[in-house]
Amino acid sequence: MTTATSMPEAGREASAENRWLRAYRQMVRIRLFEEQVNELYTRALMPGLAHLYSGEEAVAVGICEALLVDDYITSTHRGHGHCLAKGASPDRMFAELLGKEAGYCRGKGGSMHIADPATGNLGANAIVGGSVGIATGAAFASKRLGNGRVAVCFFGEGALGQGSLYEVMNLAQLWKLPVIYVCENNLYNEYTHFSETTAGTILGRAAAFDLESAQVDGQDVRAVNEVATRLVKRARAGEGPAFLQADTYRYSGHHVGDINREYYRSKQEEQHWKTDRDPIKLHANWLLSQGQAETAALDQITAEARAEMESAVKFAIAAPYPTVDQVEQDVYA
Amino acid sequence: MSERELTFAQAVREALAEEMRRDSRVCIFGEDVAEAGTPFKVLSGLVEEFGAERVVDTPISEAGFTGVGVGAAMTGLRPVVDIMFGDFLTLTMDQMVNQAAKAHYMSGGHWRVPMVMRTTLGATRRSAAQHSQSLHAWFSHVPGLKVVLPSTPYDAKGLLKTAIRDENPVIFFEDKMMYKLKGPVPAEDYTIPLGVADVKRKGDDITLVATSSMVQVALGAANMLEKEGISAEVVDPRTTWPLDEKTIIESAKKTSRVIVLDEGYGRYGVTAELAAVIAEGAFYDLDAPVKRMGAMHVPIPFSPPLEDVTVPTEETVSEAARKMCNKT
Numbered sequence: 001m002t003t004a005t006s007m008p009e010a011g012r013e014a015s016a017e018n019r020w021l022r023a024y025r026q027m028v029r030i031r032l033f034e035e036q037v038n039e040l041y042t043r044a045l046m047p048g049l050a051h052l053y054s055g056e057e058a059v060a061v062g063i064c065e066a067l068l069v070d071d072y073i074t075s076t077h078r079g080h081g082h083c084l085a086k087g088a089s090p091d092r093m094f095a096e097l098l099g100k101e102a103g104y105c106r107g108k109g110g111s112m113h114i115a116d117p118a119t120g121n122l123g124a125n126a127i128v129g130g131s132v133g134i135a136t137g138a139a140f141a142s143k144r145l146g147n148g149r150v151a152v153c154f155f156g157e158g159a160l161g162q163g164s165l166y167e168v169m170n171l172a173q174l175w176k177l178p179v180i181y182v183c184e185n186n187l188y189n190e191y192t193h194f195s196e197t198t199a200g201t202i203l204g205r206a207a208a209f210d211l212e213s214a215q216v217d218g219q220d221v222r223a224v225n226e227v228a229t230r231l232v233k234r235a236r237a238g239e240g241p242a243f244l245q246a247d248t249y250r251y252s253g254h255h256v257g258d259i260n261r262e263y264y265r266s267k268q269e270e271q272h273w274k275t276d277r278d279p280i281k282l283h284a285n286w287l288l289s290q291g292q293a294e295t296a297a298l299d300q301i302t303a304e305a306r307a308e309m310e311s312a313v314k315f316a317i318a319a320p321y322p323t324v325d326q327v328e329q330d331v332y333a
Numbered sequence: 334m335s336e337r338e339l340t341f342a343q344a345v346r347e348a349l350a351e352e353m354r355r356d357s358r359v360c361i362f363g364e365d366v367a368e369a370g371t372p373f374k375v376l377s378g379l380v381e382e383f384g385a386e387r388v389v390d391t392p393i394s395e396a397g398f399t400g401v402g403v404g405a406a407m408t409g410l411r412p413v414v415d416i417m418f419g420d421f422l423t424l425t426m427d428q429m430v431n432q433a434a435k436a437h438y439m440s441g442g443h444w445r446v447p448m449v450m451r452t453t454l455g456a457t458r459r460s461a462a463q464h465s466q467s468l469h470a471w472f473s474h475v476p477g478l479k480v481v482l483p484s485t486p487y488d489a490k491g492l493l494k495t496a497i498r499d500e501n502p503v504i505f506f507e508d509k510m511m512y513k514l515k516g517p518v519p520a521e522d523y524t525i526p527l528g529v530a531d532v533k534r535k536g537d538d539i540t541l542v543a544t545s546s547m548v549q550v551a552l553g554a555a556n557m558l559e560k561e562g563i564s565a566e567v568v569d570p571r572t573t574w575p576l577d578e579k580t581i582i583e584s585a586k587k588t589s590r591v592i593v594l595d596e597g598y599g600r601y602g603v604t605a606e607l608a609a610v611i612a613e614g615a616f617y618d619l620d621a622p623v624k625r626m627g628a629m630h631v632p633i634p635f636s637p638p639l640e641d642v643t644v645p646t647e648e649t650v651s652e653a654a655r656k657m658c659n660k661t
Binding site for chain 1: 392394398401406408431436437438439443
């Protein structure tokens with residue numbers, strides 16, 4: 001285990017904070033993290049690929065806020081949001097994105113493979129649907145060891161095309177495992193609308209295995225959190241797996257370089273989601289209307305998150321690369 | 334040492350039972366592993382002793398339950414995943430190659446996958462092209478995996494116990510034709526390290542480097558050659574990764590002639606790698622080019638006379654050795 005840095009977990013620290021303000025903070029942190037990623041990428045400071053989570057923040061935050069720190073998650077190539085929401089530190093995340101030794105994987109994983117045992121993050125995965133077995137196996141181990149942990153398997157609707165998902169859903173239901181399959185339906189399998197790739201309904205797939213299932217507005221962090229809390233409680237009580245369809249939207253392209261998108265979706269559609277369905281705006285409006293926060297408090301959260309992300313980027317840029325002799329380390333345990 | 338003899342299948346079963354008694358984290362996943370004890374009856378009796386929670390029958394979902402094995406290994410268990418026929422490994426490739434093999438490295442050394450995958454190899458059971466392949470070379474190619482190929486009951490038990498205690502994903506290939514082979518297996522606890530070859534027979538004129546099913550073939554050929562005055566050494570690497578290059582090269586240097594034998598396909602296969610290791614390490618001590626013998630480069634045919642010519646036999650190996658020693 002590395003202990004290269006010990007930046008405080010900004011989100012987790014604010015334990016006294018109102019839970020909905022905290023959810024707001026977490027979503028803003030993810031949004032601003034991704035803004036920095038976009039900046040790093042377009043300035044050619046970041047090698048490789050970047051798949052941004054912007055627009056989908058309410059899903060990761062609504063769910064991870066219903067989990068305990070040692071509950072497990074598995075994540076995807078679009079995983080920065082899950083990783084932050086589960087409690088990882090942005091400085092070590094940025095360091096990983098830049099291939100630096102201080103990164104969560106000592107620079108060997110990169111954006112698509114960040115893993116953080118301290119927060120139960122079994123890892124992002126660059127194979128679509130590649131982590132469904134791992135999440136289900138973690139739930140198997142939890143049940144067998146009796147440690148009460150729940151596993152959440154995040155995947156996009158693109159993974160609905162992968163057969164192994166259905167294999168493990170079958171196993172999880174047969175064995176009543178504490179795993180929750182979270183389908184983040186952001187409407188697009190890369191550059192293709194999901195209606196062109198998905199026969200039948202999404203929840204029909206869960207129904208085939210008689211899984212407890214729900215569909216939720218993935219732009220509404222409170223709604224996501226409410227249903228997640230119920231499914232997590234159920235799983236922890238030994239009542240078995242569940243399937244959650246969270247309807248959401250990917251603001252950016254499939255990856256940062258996916259600029260000209262009009263051949264698969266319109267600018268009007270993107271604008272509609274950003275204007276009318278933005279999870280952060282929607283939640284801010286609710287907080288203000290309920291008198292749970294003043295505008296100044298929300299602005300302060302944004303300013304703090306921005307400062308945190310800027311500082312984390314600085315840390316990562318200044319951090320050293322791994323020395324070349326590390327290339328053969330950790331092939332075997 | 335005890336004179337007790339066990340079959341290869343009994344040795345495998347005993348290794349599993351001992352490790353399951355020793356460590357409650359060890360569990361078995363697979364198709365018909367519980368009451369059925371697998372089609373080869375290798376696991377008979379284990380579910381009765383350890384219960385269905387630890388000897389877990391799965392649906393016919395190789396990719397699914399292999400993935401569950403990977404995740405369970407990362408989070409505190411030590412699964413032994415049973416893939417009934419080595420041909421079905423193709424269904425597990427993403428889980429083994431992209432997930433199990435890389436989790437430790439990709440996470441910068443954080444996650445570990447202490448998992449064993451037991452499976453089979455070998456032709457000549459009249460099982461045709463989808464139940465007869467020897468695909469261990471595929472896994473030997475991938476960094477992060479270890480590959481074990483026992484050839485005797487003694488090795489099977491000692492190597493399997495080591496594999497279960499290893500912190501990495503290990504693929505353990507059992508030759509289906511060898512399950513009834515008997516050999517001495519001490520009752521005392523013992524393990525055999527991975528990456529240590531075993532000289533199964535000493536000799537001076539030629540080295541037969543042989544794996545798994547081909548070890549018995551090599552020993553048979555060596556007996557035939559002995560009667561003709563050719564002294565053959567038989568070296569069994571026992572694991573293709575890690576590979577004991579030193580023992581193989583030393584034997585090649587000593588005898589100066591080498592045939593490498595493996596039941597996988599020769600092209601881009603284990604024999605190609607072993608031949609390259611010998612060429613790099615012993616070239617100036619060799620009196621002849623290294624000869625490779627493996628499965629013919631065809632899908633395994635069903636018809637017995639066709640199938641029988643696809644794999645090396647004692648006769649074809651001894652013939653090749655005679656030629657190499659200029660004693661034809």
